Amino acid sequence: MAGLGSVLPSGLVAPKLLSWLTGLGAGMVFLSLMQKLLYPYFWNDLWYLLKVVRCGFQLEMYKLKGELVTVLDKFLTQAKKQPQKPFIIYEGAIYTYQDVDRRSNSVAHVFLNHSTLKRGDTVALLMSNEPDFIHTWFGLAKLGCVVAFINSNIRSASLLHCIRSCEPRALVVGADLLGIIQEILPSLPEDLSIWGMNDSVPQGIISLKQKLSTVSDSQVPRGYHVTSNLQAPYLYIFTSGTTGLPKPAVITQLQALKSSAGLWAFGCTSNDVIYITLPLYHSAGSLLGIGGCVELGATCVLKKKFSASQFWNDCKKYNVTVFQYIGELCRYLCKQPKREGEKDHRVRLAVGNGLRSDVWREFLDRFGNIKMCELYGATEGNICFMNHTGKIGSVGRANFFHKLFFTFALIKYDFQKDEPIRNEQGWCSHVKKGEPGLLISRVNAKNPFFGYAGNKKHTEKKLLCNVFKKGDVYLNTGDLMVQDQENFLYFWDRIGDTFRWKGENVATTEVAAVIGMLDFIQEANVYGVAVPDYEGKAGMASITLKPNKSLDLEKVYEQAVTFLPAYACPRFLRIQEKMEMTGTFKLQKFQLVEEGFSPLKISDPLYFMDNLKKSYILLTKEIYDQIISGEIRL
Template sequence: MRAWDDLPLFPKLLPSWVPGVVAGFASLHLIQKLLFPYFWADLRYLLKVLLYGLRVESYRQRGKIVTVLDKFVKLAEKQPHKAFLIYDGKVLSYRDVDRRSNRVAQVFLHHGTLKKGDTVALLMGNEPDFIHVWFGLAKLGCVVAFLNFNVRSRSLLHCLTSCEPKILIVGADLLGTLEEILPNLQKDISVWVMTKDSTFPSVHSLLDKMEAASEDPVPVSRRSASNLKSSVLYIFTSGTTGLPKAAVISHMQVLKGAAGLWAFGATAEDIIYITLPLYHSAASLLGIGGCIELGATCVLRKKFSASQFWSDCKKYNVTVIQYIGELCRYLCSQPVKDGEKNHKVRLAVGNGVRNDVWREFLNRFGAVKICEFYGATEGNICFMNHTGKIGSVGRTNFFYKLFFPFDLIKYDFQKDEPIRNKHGWCEKVKKGEAGLLISQVNAKNPFFGYAGNKRHTEKKLLSEVFKKGDLYFNTGDLMVQDHENFLYFWDRIGDTFRWKGENVATTEVSDVIVMLDFIQEANVYGVSVPDHEGKAGMASLILKQNRAMDLEQMYKQVVTYLPGYACPLFLRVQVSWMSALCIQTSMLFEQREV
C-alpha cells in the first residue's frame, strides 16, 4: 500500500476550488505586504480613533458630558486604594488625591469669592499638590492657568495680565519669584502660598487651611460642564512671536490629550514615569490625563535627572516613559553601565528626538517602542507615529484626512507668508517637499485661540486658502510628507527657535537686551550646536556710540528677566562698518540638565 493511502481522507475530499482560494488569499496578502505594508497598523489606529470619538459622541447624544475630572472621581470610587501618584517614594491612592483635592475646593468655597468660570493662576513645580490644587479648583468649575515657573519678572506679570486671574497660588519653592513681582502685581489678585504661614503682607497661606478643611466633596453642579468646548485650562506657549500667550484649552482638548497613551497601546496595568514639567500639556494632559483615562499609576519626579532616570524606572517598575528629544540625548550621553537593558520600560511617548539619538537609544536601552507624536498646545491637529518608523512624527492616509483635514502649502521665506498664485489661492507642495502645515478649522476641529488676545488669535488663522470662505489654523511648522505618507518635522517659521524643549520667541529676548543703556540694536536668532537638539540663542548686537560691552551687566540682565532656556549662549558684537567680532559666552550661562 502506498504511504499516502494511510493519510486522513478529508484533504482528498476538499473541493477543487479550495486550493485556488487559498492561493488567492496568499497572493492578496503578498500584494498587501508589498504595496500597503502599513495597512493593518493604520486600520487598528484608525479604529481606535473612531472608537474614542464614538464613545464621546454617545455620551453627548444622551445629554451627558463626561470630562477627565469626572472620570477621575469615578475611579476614586471604583478603585480607591490603587496607587495614582508615586512621588519621592510616597504613594498616594486615587482616594488620597480625590480627598486632598476636596480639601482645596472646600478652602476656596468657604474662604474665597470664586465663582464658576473664574480663573485661578497656578505657579508651582512638579509635586503632588500641583495636582491637588488643579483638581480642587476644577471641582469648583474654575479655569486653571498653568504658569511656567521659569518665567520671571515682566514676562510673568504679562502672563498674569493676559489670563486675568482672581487668585494666584504659588508653590513654597517659588516665593522668591513671587517677591519679584509682588510690588507690581495687580491689587485685585488675591495671592495664596503653599505654606502654613505667610511672611508677605496681604498674602494668604494655604497649607494650614487645607489641613483644617473638610474632605467632603463639593456639589457636583460646580464642576459639571454643559459643553465640551467650554474652557477649562490656560496653558502658556511662546508661539512664534512676542511674550507668552495663554492658549485656551477646552474639555474636548483635554479628552483628546488624555487618549494619547491609550491610543499608543498603554493599559491600566502600566506605570507611567513623568519628569517633564506639569505646566506643559505633554505632562499634564497626555501624562496625568492619560493615567486617568487608563486608570493607571503615575510616578512623578520634581525634575528630570539623567543619572537617576533608569534607577527610578527599575525601582518603581516603570513601563511607560515620557520624553522630549533633549531628554533622550542626555540619557544617551551618560556613561555606559552594565544592565542598562534590565528594566520593564516598553513604551516611550514624546517628540523631538533626532534619528541618530533614536537609534542609539534603542541600541543601548533595549526594545522600547518609541512613540513619536506631533501636536501644538493650541492646535487642532495631531499626528501619531503608531508604526515606530524612525524619524517620523506620524502617518496620514485618505481616511485620516477625512476626519482631520490638513495640507502642506508653499511658503515664501523672504516675505514670511504663504505663497499665493495669480488667483489668490495657496498652493500645495509635492510629496517630499517642505511645506507649511495648516489644519482646517471647522465644528469638529475648532481653534479656541488665546485668552485676552484677539489679535494673536486672528494672526494664527488663514482664510480664503483654497476656496472662498474656508478657514485654516496656521501651525507655524514646516513639514514633509514622503511617498509612504509618513510625516516629518522640518523647521519652524517666524521669529522663534526651540531650545531645552521650550519655544523661545526672539522678540522677547531682544526686548530684554535693548533695555541695557549700552545696546543700540539687538537681533536674536537660533543657531545649531553640534550634538544638541534644537537651536541655541545667538544675539547679534550693535553698541551705542562710544560705549563698551559690559558682559557682567549683560549676564545679570538676561538671567533676571528671561527663563534660563531663553538666555542667549552666544553674542556677536558688530561695529558700524559691519565687521564682526564673535564672542562666545557659553561659559557665562551654565549648561544644566532639563
C-alpha cells in the first residue's frame, strides 16, 4: 500500500497529519464528555460485568474439566499452597491454613470412628464465634455432611424449634453454650447424638474435645465430600425470625461459591487482613467473610463478639485492612466518645449492608477515607446488588449489564392488606422511579430459589406466581426498595417493619432516625401497634436512654412534630433499659408489637402523645381506657 507521503506533496503531509490527529483527539474528547454526561457509570458498570463474567467463566471451565470445585476444595488448595500462612487470628492466637486443615481432619475422624454419620446427613452446630466453629464446619463438610448453623442467642422453645426443623442426626455444642442445651435436653429427639466441645460435659452429652485428642489428623479421602452437583445442599442458615420463628434456608454449594467471591469483587486481595465481628451462624460472617478469606487466601481476625470500645484497638493491633459491617455496627462506632488518632489505622475497605446515609457520612468524616462497599442480599434470596460505584446510601445500581443476569422488578404494594397490588386483570404493576416498591426477583433455571428445609409451605409463601404474565414466578424478598432517576437502588424498609396509619405508609427506619437524633436517646425502635376501631396501626417508639441522661418528653414531642409528617409521629413511647437484638444486630420488634401499649401488661414506663400539652404524658390506666373506648381520639 502506498504511504501517505507518496500520495500527497511533501509539504502537505505534516499539516494534514496534524489536522487529522487534532480531529481524532477532539472526537475522542467529545465522546468522553458525552459518555460522562449520558452514561457516567459506564466504566464502573462494565468493570462489574467483567468480574461477574469471570466468576461464571471459572465455573464453566471447571465443568469442562469434569470437576466441580467447592469452597471446601478451595480451602484445601490454599492449605496445600500456603500451609504456614495465618488463616485465623483469635484472641492473639494464630491458626495457619495447615492448622485449620489438620484440626478439621481430626473432627472428621472423630465422627468417622465414633458415630454412624454418613454423607448427606445433617449436623446442627451451636457455637459462638471461635476457631472450633470453623474446624467443626470444615470437618463435617469433609464428610459430605450438611451443617446447620444455629443462632447462639436463642433459647428454650425457639432453640428447640430450630434443632427439630433441620432434622439433624447430631448436634455439636460449644463449651460456653452447654448450659442452654441442658435446659432442653429432655425434649430433644432420642436418636440425636449431642457432642460438646469441652472436657467436662453433662450426662447425655459426648465430649468431642476428649475424642479429638485420640484420633488422627491425616487427610480425609476426597471421595467423602466430592460433589457431582453444585445445587446440592451445603449448609442450612436460619433467618433471624423477626416476624416469627426462624426458618432454615437452604444454602447450596453454588450459592456458597458465589458468596465467597464477594470480597474479591470489591477489590480485596490475599494480602488483606479481614476483621470479622459478625456472628458466623449468619451468611455475612460465614459465607461472605470466612468463605471470602478462603477464596482470596487471606487472613481473618475473628472476634467472639463485636465491641465498639475495642474495635479500633484491634484494627491497629492486627494491621486490619478490611472489616465487615452491618449498619448498626458503624452507628455504634460513631456513638463512641471521640479519641485522638481515630484515623490512625490501615483500614481501607469495609464491606457490608444496612448503612444509613447520615451514618455513612459521619463515619467517613470521623474515621478517614475508608471505601464503604455496601451490598444487598438475603440469606435465602436469588438476587444481590453490589454498590460498585461508592454512591452514598445506595445498595447498588440497576444497569443493562446487571439485567443480563438478574430479572427483578419493584412492584406496587398494599400495606393494609399486606400483599402486592393487582389490577383488574390480576397482574402486578411497576412503581414509578422515586417511589418505594416491593423487590421481587425472577425465579428460573438461571436464578433458582431453593427455599427452606422442612416445611414446604414456608418456601411456597415466598413465591409470587402469575405476576406480569401467566406462568411466571418471582421471589418475594419482603424488602421495599426505591430506584432513582440514575437507576441507583436504595433500601427503604422491610414489609413487616412498615405500617399504614391515616391512609399513609410509615417507614419505621425514617422515624427511628429522627427520634434517635436527640442527644439523650441511645436507641429508638419504631413499630406499629393495633388500636381498636382504627384502620392500620398507630406508631410506637421504644427507646433507651444514654447513661446519666434524663428523658425530656417535651423535646421528644418537638423533635417528632418538627421533622416528621403528622401521620408518622409516634403516638406512644415506651422506655426500656435494654433493647433486645437479633444475631445480626437488628432490633427485635415482633415481641414489642405483640405486647402493644397496655400499661396493664407492660411494666416499662409508657407515654402518650398529647398535642394540647405539646408533650408526651404518662400513659395511665385511665388514659388507656379512654383510648380503647374512643373518648380520646388518635
